[in-house]
Amino acid sequence: MVLVSKTLQKLINALLSIFGSLVLVFCIIYMLPGDPVLSMLDPNTATPEAIENLRKELGLDQPFYVQFADYFKNLLQGDFGQSRITSEPVLQKIIVHLPATLLLTLTSMVLSVVIGVTFGVISAIYHNKWVDVIIRIIALFGISMPTFWSGILLILLFGVQLNWLPIMGSEGWKTLIMPSLALGLVGAGFIIRMVRNSMVEVMDEQFILTLRAKGISERIVMFRHALRNALIPAITVMGLHIGELLAGTVVIETVFSRQGIGRVIGDAIMVKDMPVIQGVILFSAIVYVTVNVLVDLSYSLVDPRIRRAH
Amino acid sequence: MMGFKRSKSIFFTLFTALILVVSGCSQSSGTNQGAQTSATDNTSSNPVSGGELSYALATSPDTLDPHRSGLAVSVRVFRTIFDSLVVQDADNNIQPWLAKEWAVSEDGKSYTFKLRDDVKFHDGTPFNAEAVKYNFDRILNPETKAGNSTALLDPYESSEVVDEFTVKLNLSTPSSSFLGNLSQAMLGIVSPTAAEKYGDQFGKNPIGTGPFKFVSWTENADIQVEKNSEYNWGPTSVENKEQAYLDKVTFKIIPEEATRVGSVQSGQVLAAETIPPQNIVSLENDPNTQILKVNTLGLPYTLFFNQREEPWNNVDVRRAVLQAVDVDAILKTLYFDTYERAWSPITPGILGYDEKLENSWKYDVDAANKLLDGAGYTIGADGVREKEGKKLTLNYVDVSPNREKRNDIAAIIQQQLKKIGVDVEVNITQDYLTVIYQNADYDLYGNSQVNSDPNALRSLYHTPPENITRKGLGGTSNLELDELLEKGTVESDPAKREEIYKEVQKIIIDQAYVIPIYVFPYTVAASKKVDGIKFDALGYPLFNDAFIKQ
Numbered sequence: 054m055v056l057v058s059k060t061l062q063k064l065i066n067a068l069l070s071i072f073g074s075l076v077l078v079f080c081i082i083y084m085l086p087g088d089p090v091l092s093m094l095d096p097n098t099a100t101p102e103a104i105e106n107l108r109k110e111l112g113l114d115q116p117f118y119v120q121f122a123d124y125f126k127n128l129l130q131g132d133f134g135q136s137r138i139t140s141e142p143v144l145q146k147i148i149v150h151l152p153a154t155l156l157l158t159l160t161s162m163v164l165s166v167v168i169g170v171t172f173g174v175i176s177a178i179y180h181n182k183w184v185d186v187i188i189r190i191i192a193l194f195g196i197s198m199p200t201f202w203s204g205i206l207l208i209l210l211f212g213v214q215l216n217w218l219p220i221m222g223s224e225g226w227k228t229l230i231m232p233s234l235a236l237g238l239v240g241a242g243f244i245i246r247m248v249r250n251s252m253v254e255v256m257d258e259q260f261i262l263t264l265r266a267k268g269i270s271e272r273i274v275m276f277r278h279a280l281r282n283a284l285i286p287a288i289t290v291m292g293l294h295i296g297e298l299l300a301g302t303v304v305i306e307t308v309f310s311r312q313g314i315g316r317v318i319g320d321a322i323m324v325k326d327m328p329v330i331q332g333v334i335l336f337s338a339i340v341y342v343t344v345n346v347l348v349d350l351s352y353s354l355v356d357p358r359i360r361r362a363h
Numbered sequence: 364m365m366g367f368k369r370s371k372s373i374f375f376t377l378f379t380a381l382i383l384v385v386s387g388c389s390q391s392s393g394t395n396q397g398a399q400t401s402a403t404d405n406t407s408s409n410p411v412s413g414g415e416l417s418y419a420l421a422t423s424p425d426t427l428d429p430h431r432s433g434l435a436v437s438v439r440v441f442r443t444i445f446d447s448l449v450v451q452d453a454d455n456n457i458q459p460w461l462a463k464e465w466a467v468s469e470d471g472k473s474y475t476f477k478l479r480d481d482v483k484f485h486d487g488t489p490f491n492a493e494a495v496k497y498n499f500d501r502i503l504n505p506e507t508k509a510g511n512s513t514a515l516l517d518p519y520e521s522s523e524v525v526d527e528f529t530v531k532l533n534l535s536t537p538s539s540s541f542l543g544n545l546s547q548a549m550l551g552i553v554s555p556t557a558a559e560k561y562g563d564q565f566g567k568n569p570i571g572t573g574p575f576k577f578v579s580w581t582e583n584a585d586i587q588v589e590k591n592s593e594y595n596w597g598p599t600s601v602e603n604k605e606q607a608y609l610d611k612v613t614f615k616i617i618p619e620e621a622t623r624v625g626s627v628q629s630g631q632v633l634a635a636e637t638i639p640p641q642n643i644v645s646l647e648n649d650p651n652t653q654i655l656k657v658n659t660l661g662l663p664y665t666l667f668f669n670q671r672e673e674p675w676n677n678v679d680v681r682r683a684v685l686q687a688v689d690v691d692a693i694l695k696t697l698y699f700d701t702y703e704r705a706w707s708p709i710t711p712g713i714l715g716y717d718e719k720l721e722n723s724w725k726y727d728v729d730a731a732n733k734l735l736d737g738a739g740y741t742i743g744a745d746g747v748r749e750k751e752g753k754k755l756t757l758n759y760v761d762v763s764p765n766r767e768k769r770n771d772i773a774a775i776i777q778q779q780l781k782k783i784g785v786d787v788e789v790n791i792t793q794d795y796l797t798v799i800y801q802n803a804d805y806d807l808y809g810n811s812q813v814n815s816d817p818n819a820l821r822s823l824y825h826t827p828p829e830n831i832t833r834k835g836l837g838g839t840s841n842l843e844l845d846e847l848l849e850k851g852t853v854e855s856d857p858a859k860r861e862e863i864y865k866e867v868q869k870i871i872i873d874q875a876y877v878i879p880i881y882v883f884p885y886t887v888a889a890s891k892k893v894d895g896i897k898f899d900a901l902g903y904p905l906f907n908d909a910f911i912k913q
Contacts (some may be wrong), residue, residue: 054470086794091801140563151583205621211624220626221617223584306583310617316583320423323764 063349067342074338075128075331079121080329089113089137089325105140111137124331133335134328136321143332151336154225154306156311157236158298160229162291164237168289169244176245177252188245195242200301204235204308221310232309236301240294243319251283258282268277274317299313299337380905384699398546407736410895411602411749414911415611418904421634423583423616426566429551430502433510437815438548438615438903439636443588444485445551445571448495450478450598451815451900455857456716457542458599459727461552461572463489471537471855478528482596484554485576492530496522496556499532508563514822515544524751537853539860540818547815548903557670570598572581574607575909586614600899602905608895608910628650633911634896636904646888655887656701659902660712661814662823664767666807666878667837673754675806679738681875683732684757687731687783688878693775697768698881705879708820712900714857715817715864720872731783740784748784756786761807762795769809770878803834810836811883813901817864821848824871837876844870 090108110113127134140294172182176188211231212220219228253262256279264274302315314333321329398437407586424437429445432438448462462476501511502516518535525531534541544550557570569577574597577589579602589611615622615632624642626632628649638646638654646652674680694702702856706720740748740755748755757780761773770791777787788807792798799808812819825848851863871877885902895908 086792086797088797088801091796139566201619205619206627208622212631213629214629216629220629220631221615221622308619308622310584310615310622312581312583312620320583 056060062348063346067346070342071335071338075125075335076121076126078331078334079124082330083117083120085325086162089327101356118332128335129249133332136241136325136326136329138326143328147314147332147336150314150317152300153311154299154315157229157233157302157311157313157341158295161237161298161301162295163231165240165244166287168237168241170248170280170284172241173245173248173283173287174252174275176249177256177279177283178275180249180253180256189249192242192245195238197242198238199304200235200239201304201308203238204232204305207235208308223313224313228309230313234304234312235308236298238303239297239301240291243290243294244287247287248280248283251286252279253281255282260292281355284354288348288351288355294346295344296337296341300342312350313321364528368720373597375851392857397401401453406660410608411911411913412608412910413610415613416609416893416906416909416911417615417635419615419617419626421620421637422618422622424586425588427569427577427580428566429549429553430498430512431510431566432512432549433904435903438588439900440588441548441551441828442573442899442903443612443906444552444569444577445548446482446573446596446598447546447548447551447561447576448470448478449546451543451546451906452599453712453900454579455543455712455815455900457546460546460598461596465542467855471853472535473524473531473533474542475529478579479596480528482572483593484557485570485573486557488554488556488570490552490572491527492522492524492551493527493779494555495530495731496524497558498552499550501553501558502550510549512549515547515550516786537855538818539608539852539855540816543816547901551575575612576686583616585616588612589616597907599604601897601905603908607907608738612906613666624888627890629652629774630890633893634887636887637883638886638888640701642888643701643886644699653891655896655898656884657898657902658710658712658882658884659813660710660900662708662812662819662858663710664769664809664811664880665705665708666809668878669803669808669838670840670876671803671807671838674738674740674750677738678874679734680740680755683731683734683783684780684785685875686727687780687785687907688776689726689779690880691726692779693772694881695872696775697771698760701886702881702884705882707873707879708824708871708877709817709864709868710882713815713817715754715868716859717865720868723857725798728782731770735783735785742784746781746784747786754786755804756783756788756789758804758806760789760790760792760795760798761810763791763793765791765885772809773837799836800834803838808836809880811904817860817867818848818852819851820864820867824848824867824876839876841870841874 057317060097090104090113105114115123124134131144133147136146172188172191176185179185204216208220208231211218218231219225222228260273261279270320299315303314303319304315305311306313306315307319314336318330318333321333385428391637420436420439422436424432424440425434425438426432426437429437431443432441432738446461447459448460449465450460452458461482462478465474469476478490478492478495482491483524488494499516499519501507501513503519519541520533520535522533523531553565554570558565559664561568567580574591574594578587580586583681584758590607592606594606595604599856608805615626615644617626617632617635620639621640623731624646628646630651637804643654646655661672664841668681668684670676682908690704692900694700706723707717709716709800711718714908734753735748738750740750743749743754759776761770761774763770765771773789773791777789780787796805823836824839826840827838847863847867847870851860851867854860854863885898887896887904889896891913893909894912895906895910897904897905
């Protein structure tokens with residue numbers, strides 16, 4: 054029962070966060086400089102009447118709170134509005150492009166975890182040896198290198214010089230390798246650091262000493278006991294990092310000419326296509342919040358103490 | 364612990380491998396340069412039919428409806444799908460295309476076109492006088508939400524279908540640029556049946572009479588067109604008037620420069636447009652690629668003084684800045700001399716372009732300083748000139764994103780003008796519509812335009828009409844210039860027009876209303892396997908003659 058009510062509370066929190074981000078995005082877009090109506094008409098030929106008519110048609114002559122209420126009402130009915138440029142329904146645009154972005158985000162996340170945990174563990178085992186130093190330098194690179202930069206380096210190496218991998222496009226699994234690597238390196242860097250540090254800490258704990266004293270093999274001590282304890286902070290980092298991954302797709306999808314929601318919002322911002330911007334941000338917020346709820350719930354799987362505390 | 368030792372050696376091996384690969388990169392780029400002499404140019408080979416050309420575009424078209432579009436990138440695709448009534452050749456003469464011949468009425472207010480009777484749209488709809496009438500009336504119809512085509516079609520009023528293949532177009536006033544504008548792809552002829560059927564979604568389902576038929580458009584990925592095998596009405600601007608050699612053209616949308624260049628270098632696409640200057644030289648030296656370059660026609664990239672306010676309403680002050688901007692240095696630093704310098708408010712190749720303006724003034728800091736001294740501006744303690752307690756500042760507004768490195772031009776000019784004591788404040792904005800055209804809150808602002816006729820000068824240099832909300836660029840108001848520009852619009856004798864526009868250019872430069880900077884070259888990097896890509900009068904690519912060598 055306690056677990057159920059806790060879960061329910063988390064869900065309510067999640068909905069509130071989504072609503073909050075909705076309000077925030079609406080405010081920011083409302084306050085953006087520039088008149089969306091002027092950018093839609095040809096300024097050479099537009100008459101003042103034409104401008105006013107279009108403003109009315111879009112409901113942009115209404116006060117802020119009316120505009121928001123209208124938008125929110127439509128949202129509840131599943132109407133995300135239409136693109137002001139192509140008059141396509143926003144929801145349809147998102148449904149078409151979201152899967153590609155989710156796939157990219159997921160593979161980058163998997164890559165981050167695989168690279169991050171592997172190197173993190175190696176680094177912890179060789180704590181303060183030269184292997185550890187090199188891995189830490191690699192992690193530092195991963196964290197500090199902007200994704201567009203590592204993306205271009207990958208293109209030059211594996212695309213142009215070696216010609217092993219396709220440089221652009223979203224067809225086939227091969228096109229996924231370089232973008233997810235470029236995007237995943239940042240997360241990998243963070244996870245390497247998290248896993249290494251928490252493992253080094255855990256290794257000093259008395260229960261590890263006890264395990265070793267009992268003569269349990271080093272491998273079991275490492276992977277069954279130390280790593281498991283070290284994973285909790287790594288999972289938290291991953292949950293928070295999903296936001297950065299989603300934001301990173303804006304850049305990475307453009308660099309690798311992939312289809313996806315990041316590219317859609319990038320283009321929409323360029324032409325001030327407000328309904329599209331709002332729709333995509335709302336969806337990203339939903340994905341972000343959902344993942345973090347899942348992360349919260351997954352703690353209890355990894356750590357029995359949290360489960361019992363409920 | 365044995366396992367860990369092994370992983371140490373694996374790690375070491377990987378690390379060494381990485382270093383080898385990276386050093387391999389620098390070696391192979393060295394060989395590329397060495398091989399340049401062995402590269403041979405086989406431009407004279409015979410066309411081969413078949414194959415697919417992949418062509419990377421830098422940005423995505425806004426729509427494939429030529430009447431609604433407002434972007435140059437869309438025109439690159441339009442030219443495959445749509446034909447026009449007439450075509451403009453390299454010498455600015457108008458030649459027949461879908462129209463066989465035409466006659467202009469005495470008063471210059473109506474054009475009667477005899478149309479080809481053997482042309483069909485891709486959907487089978489016959490091309491005839493009704494179709495032409497439908498097209499131009501469609502642009503006038505506010506429901507179409509027409510884009511740039513509206514301005515191009517001006518002063519069109521109505522059409523009359525004389526017989527099945529004769530159509531008469533009526534204008535409200537005579538216009539010498541009208542015929543030339545009809546050659547532009549944004550006034551291309553669309554299928555009336557398809558336009559009715561798809562309504563505002565026609566831009567996703569374009570149908571014309573062009574050498575290629577639309578196949579698909581996957582947003583942010585590619586646009587595919589395939590050969591129209593019935594085509595045999597090619598314009599004079601291409602050699603192959605029959606069906607195209609290529610089976611298919613795929614326009615790939617690759618916004619990132621490095622990716623676009625890399626995709627040609629690796630052979631993953633056969634051609635890519637808009638090559639950054641820093642890559643042009645290295646691609647020219649690459650044995651597998653060639654660079655195609657054509658200067659775009661119209662108004663070059665030009666910096667406009669906002670002449671509405673002090674001190675920029677003073678010709679001496681403007682002249683001083685004009686002479687203190689070292690354009691050659693800018694072109695060398697930013698574009699490695701791959702862009703040509705502009706000397707006139709119009710580009711070479713436009714009717715009336717005055718070559719005499721080339722080198723007609725020199726970069727001369729001393730002369731500039733003298734002009735400012737004469738205008739009463741004295742150098743203050745901080746090195747900035749001032750007059751009656753007011754500092755000589757220049758609010759230089761430019762647009763983000765940094766297209767063609769224009770923001771960097773602003774930064775260089777900021778440095779250059781320090782030499783004459785002008786304090787330049789650079790403001791980069793995304794919202795140029797409000798800053799420039801609504802509030803006119805700037806002293807210097809740059810702009811360029813693709814166009815085929817010198818009449819384009821009118822919208823920028825003529826005193827703006829009252830009924831339009833937009834504030835004209837520069838705010839030039841010169842009665843003599845107004846009169847000449849009005850004459851230029853209606854004069855039908857090309858020789859007289861040339862004289863008029865030479866005079867116009869002279870006034871604009873003498874008055875230093877603007878600082879012309881560069882003529883934008885449209886650049887394409889293509890694999891040496893590709894041959895026959897041509898460019899029309901405005902600098903847009905044509906694929907009628909293109910083929911892929913075996």
